Amino acid sequence: MVPSTRLASIQLNNATISFEDRFTLSELDWTIEPDQHWVITGANGSGKSALAAALAGIGKLEAGTVEGLPERVGLVSFEAQAELITAELKKDDADIMDVVSLGTPVRDMIFEHCRDGELANELVEKFGLSHLLDRAFRKLSTGETRKVMLIRALANEPDLLILDEPFDGLDVDTLAMLQAHLAAIVESVPMVLVLNRFDEMPDFITHVAYLDKDRPDPVKGSKKPREGGRLAFTVDRQDEAAFNELYQLLHLKTTDLRVPEADPASRLPVLDPSQPLVKLTQATIRYGDTLIVDRLDWTIERGQHWQLSGPNGSGKTCVLSLITGDHPQCYTNDISVFGFQRGNGESIWQIKQFIGYVSTALQWEYRVSTSCRNVIISGFFDSIGVYTKSTDHQKKIADQWLALLGMQARADQPFNKLSYGDQRLLLIARAMVKHPPLLILDEPCLGLDDMNRQLVLALIEKICEGNETTVLYVNHHTEDRIKEIDNHLTLDKNH
Structure with missing residues (x-):
């Protein structure tokens, strides 16, 4: 999937996208217009994070077409977070040359590839990371690492912002600050959020994409079927009846509630x-x-x-x-x-x-x-x-x-x-x-x-x-x- 050089509508036409031998998204038909803000939701294992990654150009296009992916995508996800940590840990291999690797400091992680230094400084202050700028990135807590990734994505002037469970692990004040910032940039940056909880959905979201589990054919040469997902529904938030039905479906699919006891x-x-x-x-x-x-x-x-x-x-x-x-x-x-x-x-x-x-x-x-x-x-x-x-x-x-x-x-x-x-x-x-x-x-x-x-x-x-x-x-x-x-x-x- 080759990113587009201009910001336009993103179109997935009967696209099948695989992620090595682990997961496949099948027959995706989906259009994201520049003035739309989407939430991707669905049951566990349905491919929400995989679909978000596909919008960032990750994955192998097996069939169909994907058009209009922008060059600058701000992606924050647990998978991307894990990749950054893994890359930092690999620097420990430098000790075979009798060099002690301290790892990349937070300051460099944020500002080396930053397009808006003023915004980055502002967000560092708001996220409470000023005292950590000289600390090694890999020494941060999970929540602190998440904040660094959010700042990097937001300060890089992305043409598309993709946030996979962005509110997980944030304290109340930080959560409110992030939501306010996202609301302030809705006119300039299309956003796609992956959320499991409908009650966390920001007011500016215009559309919802619901994914369901799929069972593709087994991988060639493997006895185990590759896990898969499909785009089951897309809903305009202004369609109140359809939105309520989708809320109920997600509720029934994901709630921990069990069948009530008998009288x-x-x-x-x-x-x-x-x-x-x-x-x-x-x-x-x-x-x-x-x-x-x-x-x-x-x-x-x-x-x-x-x-x-x-x-x-x-x-x-x-x-x-x-x-x-x-x-x-x-x-x-x-x-x-x-x-x-x-x-x-x-x-x-x-x-x-x-x-x-x-x-x-x-x-x-x-x-x-x-x-x-x-x-x-x-x-x-x-x-x-x-x-x-x-x-x-x-x-x-x-x-x-x-x-x-x-x-x-x-x-x-x-x-x-x-x-x-x-x-x-x-x-x-x-x-x-x-x-x-x-x-x-x-x-x-x-x-x-x-x-x-x-x-x-x-x-x-x-x-x-x-x-x-x-x-x-x-x-x-x-x-x-x-x-x-x-x-x-x-x-x-x-x-």
Whole structure:
């Protein structure tokens, strides 16, 4: 990648960039205009730092094109910091010539390649490094080294400033000073910041790029696949709805919050641990001469998450209704659910209490005007709407679910005023509040745009990370797989 001699828009067109045999960014389509300021964010391991480095001309262009990279790029990152320290440590090798290397002093590190000495002096004072100018660079603390790199980048009059987690490790006063300085130069320097935390995003940021993990083909001659990432979304900060969705996605992908605990007062009866959750033996569904499901054998054990796939008309919903007891042919088949043998006198409600269920049809039915909090609370009562007084503990659990979804501020908003995707997230939380042994998600991504689909998939991943609920996830898009689900059943049409 050859830097441009003029400052213009930066364009990555279907670019694939590799970083030795360690990491690959694939099929990047991205344009940065001179008046834009970007944040790169995403899950751990998705390639945020790699993308920032690519804008500095680092990495090997494997495919596509990269145009408009400026000549002077100010890059501050942990990787660049480590390279500087390593270079300084190598100077110790000079002792083989009976010379004691003192290393490069901070003064030289800052001023030798500085284009704006006055600004450098000002920043040295503001960062509190005046008393360290004659100290060897390699003798500084990690935080002090970071400050030196920031001063070097800012005082070199860069055409593009790239700051990878610039606020990490800074004290409160230094953080405020740096943010104020960045805000003061936004009219003259395009900036790209790598941030994990949305609450650290400066007000001047205009756009957000979200990266997700990718799995490229294995490196030739290597048995281990090269790690990879891809640019999943770019969002204009002025698009409030899209920005909020991206915030929720990052929140679900990176938060340390786990699925809230169940309400002890609403705890379900204990199941026989020796019995599988579901066992279908030679299950067959037929309508006249039309065979829908043909002699299906399927056992779902506790903690064994499944994805059920197949084309339209292959019988996915029919199989689900055999499990829930809603299909008239469930009593003519050999079906055991939660230790109950179908047809031996059990009631449908004895079965349904152990199942959480979410489908597009349920979302159509949930038309009552109630708050987001009450939608989740209704899961304690298996009702559409809340008609029984809820306890303080149930309200607390509902609020914990809202926190997990990044929707605390919308607790009292009407459910029917939310986006289609947010409604789906709340209905999944509603199905989960009692921690059912089996959660059935029937095409949960149906009707969702790409961003909302990623939100729902991220929530399902969170649920699968728990150990109380087994997930049965139904879809027909192979790209919507959940990494925590490693059991798959694919149905084919029998007619």
